[in-house]
Amino acid sequence: MTKERFDIHQHITDKIVSAIERGAGEFRLPWHRGTGNIMRPVNIASKKAYRGVNVVALWAYAEASGFSSGTWGTYRQWAEAGAQVRKGEKAAYVVFYKELEIAPNTGEAETETRLFARATPVFAVEQVDGYQPPAIDAPPVITMTPIEQAEAFVAATGARIDHGGTRAFYRPSTDSIQLPPREAFIGSPTSSPAESYYSTLLHELTHWTSAEPRCNRRLGKRFGDHAYAMEELVAELGAAFLCADLQISDEPRADHAQYLAHWLTVMKEDKKAIFTAASKASEAAAYLIGLQS
Incomplete structure (x- = not known):
């Protein structure tokens, strides 16, 4: 019996559809952040904001789980930051695309480049133990x-x-x-x-x-x-x-x-x-x- 292939496109779409339907009675969507952290989700290792559908997906995950920090990372990235993902915590998924060259069909001279989606599990800071946020300098005068x-x-x-x-x-x-x-x-x-x-x-x-x-x-x-x-x-x-x-x-x-x-x-x-x-x-x-x- 073959194991069904994980479809990251379907998984993230279902997660966002579910988030919209949960709030449909008030026409509230997961990216409407009236309270808490309204910034784009940030990766713990790169310190950069996620882009594209990963922003929406992580907002939807956060909305469903009650997370408000907006900081995410893979299991390894949290370990490198001195933290441990708690046992039993469920991952959210982000997607990245990788270019792969496909061998040409018979009679074709050139290879074809295609984009393939790769699902990456990530965890929010609320799901880890032992993380010590870096010291933050005094905020600049606004x-x-x-x-x-x-x-x-x-x-x-x-x-x-x-x-x-x-x-x-x-x-x-x-x-x-x-x-x-x-x-x-x-x-x-x-x-x-x-x-x-x-x-x-x-x-x-x-x-x-x-x-x-x-x-x-x-x-x-x-x-x-x-x-x-x-x-x-x-x-x-x-x-x-x-x-x-x-x-x-x-x-x-x-x-x-x-x-x-x-x-x-x-x-x-x-x-x-x-x-x-x-x-x-x-x-x-x-x-x-x-x-x-």
């Missing part, structure tokens, strides 16, 4: 609040932003972002009015990156009728990544009810859809970060 940083971040992109009406959207024909007046945004138990405004603006700014001179994001060929839902998911993830980087508490958008079901449909039909969306969102965030002087 000269800008997160909201001021967000304002400067948006201004550096050069995007045209108009205010008026009751809807938030990106209009390709004028290459401009339309938002309701700032005073129309109200707070919530987890977000101030300003945080609500900027999380919405960052969502639309991610849409703005889809234009041809920028990221030239075209999802229609692969996703067809689901392309709109996929672009919304890209924009939501892009906003979540940027909110984490700018330390802005993100909250569910008012229009989640309109397309949440579509996201679930796409992810259940295509196990790699969330990987594509997260990759495109990371690309959009990197493009906007690259515009900062």
Whole structure:
């Protein structure tokens, strides 16, 4: 009897779908971090933030397990840091891609390079014993609040932003972002009015990156009728990544009810859809970060 091969794409997709469905009644998604650590998950060894779908996957794992530190590592990485993963702890999984050369078929002269996904088990700091965080120097004097940083971040992109009406959207024909007046945004138990405004603006700014001179994001060929839902998911993830980087508490958008079901449909039909969306969102965030002087 052969052992069924572990499908990392299906595993991570199922984990994220489950996280969304658990909060679907309130339209809350796993990357909406009203409390606790809202930063991108960080690797204990490299000290670098995870990217793409690994960010979303680890947020989903953390949400399901009640973890808030945002620090993860493999069994060996924790051991090298002087810690021990506790017996019986269940791993989360991240995915990395490796290029492999495939031998040519008969009659073909060149080898073919393909990307293969490799699943890597990781554990959160809450799952280990003996870890001593490094001493942290006194924090630098903060000269800008997160909201001021967000304002400067948006201004550096050069995007045209108009205010008026009751809807938030990106209009390709004028290459401009339309938002309701700032005073129309109200707070919530987890977000101030300003945080609500900027999380919405960052969502639309991610849409703005889809234009041809920028990221030239075209999802229609692969996703067809689901392309709109996929672009919304890209924009939501892009906003979540940027909110984490700018330390802005993100909250569910008012229009989640309109397309949440579509996201679930796409992810259940295509196990790699969330990987594509997260990759495109990371690309959009990197493009906007690259515009900062």
